[in-house]
């Protein structure tokens with residue numbers, strides 16, 4: 001597909017412009033020159049460096065008591081439990097019918113789970129061993145299979161860091177399964193469906209092929225996956241993790257693809273941590289073809305992918321705010337996706353903490369391979 005030829009006097013890093021987000025059918029304003037402005041605004045607290053490995057007061061640790069009085073098993077791998085404060089419950093009564101189009105209500109049912117990635121509180125995905133990350137991926141796939149048998153949407157997401165509203169430093173994600181398609185996947189479903197109808201190829205498969213050729217937004221890649229700062233990224237260091245082949249859902253991944261996914265996640269998240277030498281905050285989540293009743297439908301327009309949305313912009317303590325113009329007009333970003341990709345691409349793949357441990361303890365430190 002031909003894109004419009006660039007004008008010779010136009011420089012994406014200097015001149016503001018709009019970019020189209022084909023997954024949300026919306027436009028983002030890119031104004032890279034704004035990075036030059038001085039920052040006198042809010043400065044965040046950097047993430048705590050010292051987190052105890054086992055904290056008797058942390059309800060997510062092995063053997064500890066949770067808010068509902070249940071005692072966690074002495075788990076040594078992942079641990080899944082029902083969220084004690086679920087936003088969705090399976091048996092809520094149906095609301096009555098609305099008497100006016102401006103006051104519509106629908107029933108909402110579902111389940112919410114929490115999954116701990118590891119028994120230690122002082123570890124995060126990039127510092128975990130590849131086989132441990134693979135176990136997390138296997139559990140994610142199992143959840144899509146099990147909850148997806150009933151529910152049309154199973155949202156797996158990880159809020160990491162205080163800045164993203166994470167309430168507990170223990171490495172974990174959440175899983176919310178609902179009897180409805182939430183707004184974001186619903187919009188993404190429409191956009192991918194329309195693209196497939198028009199072009200005869202899944203939107204994100206086409207996109208991955210293009211990005212693999214163009215290279216300037218690539219962060220990391222391997223034989224099965226690529227990570228890019230998407231052309232339409234809104235958050236400064238937002239990334240999109242994509243398979244190279246057409247895959248609908250996490251549970252369709254082969255063992256080899258799960259291993260290569262563990263590897264690319266470790267590489268991406270290490271780069272994220274190395275960017276400002278902190279445990280990098282973000283919200284991430286998986287989008288795959290809807291499940292439940294959609295399992296019987298042709299969902300070929302879908303392509304599995306993960307979104308990473310980190311809030312930081314300039315440093316460990318200066319974040320991007322999505323406020324005035326973003327809330328009232330359009331999303332806007334300050335550095336170009338190409339600049340962000342280049343910075344991430346050029347970062348080392350050895351975690352800064354592993355490197356520091358090595359220099360403190362000599363070369364005997366376990367690498368986490």
Ligand code: H2U
Pocket residue numbers: 059060065066067068082083084085086114159165166167168174
């Ligand atoms: P966040 O850090 O992303 O908030 O996830 C932690 C979740 O763990 C949160 O949804 C749940 C909270 O409801 N939780 C329990 O289910 N039981 C507890 O005892 C503590 C926290």
